[in-house]
Amino acid sequence: MPQRERYLLVCTNRREAGHEKGCCADKSSEAIRLALKEQLAARGLAKLNARTCASSCLDQCSSGVCILVEPDHFFYGRVTLADLPEIVEAIATGQRVERLVLTADDLARG
Numbered sequence: 001m002p003q004r005e006r007y008l009l010v011c012t013n014r015r016e017a018g019h020e021k022g023c024c025a026d027k028s029s030e031a032i033r034l035a036l037k038e039q040l041a042a043r044g045l046a047k048l049n050a051r052t053c054a055s056s057c058l059d060q061c062s063s064g065v066c067i068l069v070e071p072d073h074f075f076y077g078r079v080t081l082a083d084l085p086e087i088v089e090a091i092a093t094g095q096r097v098e099r100l101v102l103t104a105d106d107l108a109r110g
């Protein structure tokens with residue numbers, strides 16, 4: 001398979017119930033990963049443009065569900081299923097969804 005232009009690393013980490021950091025899995029990250037993969041494929045973007053991958057903890061737990069976008073090297077945070085069409089459109093147009101991009105303050109909180 002060809003190298004994609006972008007890789008979307010979706011945190012699907014699960015921690016035990018009651019853990020102080022919480023986890024992206026408790027915020028439906030696996031459903032988000034699957035839906036993102038499906039929506040990219042439906043737009044014809046999965047083969048060359050973007051590959052969706054499951055990731056372990058990206059250490060931005062307080063802003064989950066987190067998606068690390070490479071090689072652009074930024075995080076989407078607090079992603080829900082409702083945000084996916086906008087993310088897919090941004091992939092299609094080579095842009096990013098600024099309202100979802102984690103800020104320096106978000107990153108400092110971890």
Ligand code: FES
Nearest residue numbers: 011024058060061
């Ligand atoms: S559990 Fe998802 S970033 Fe840590």
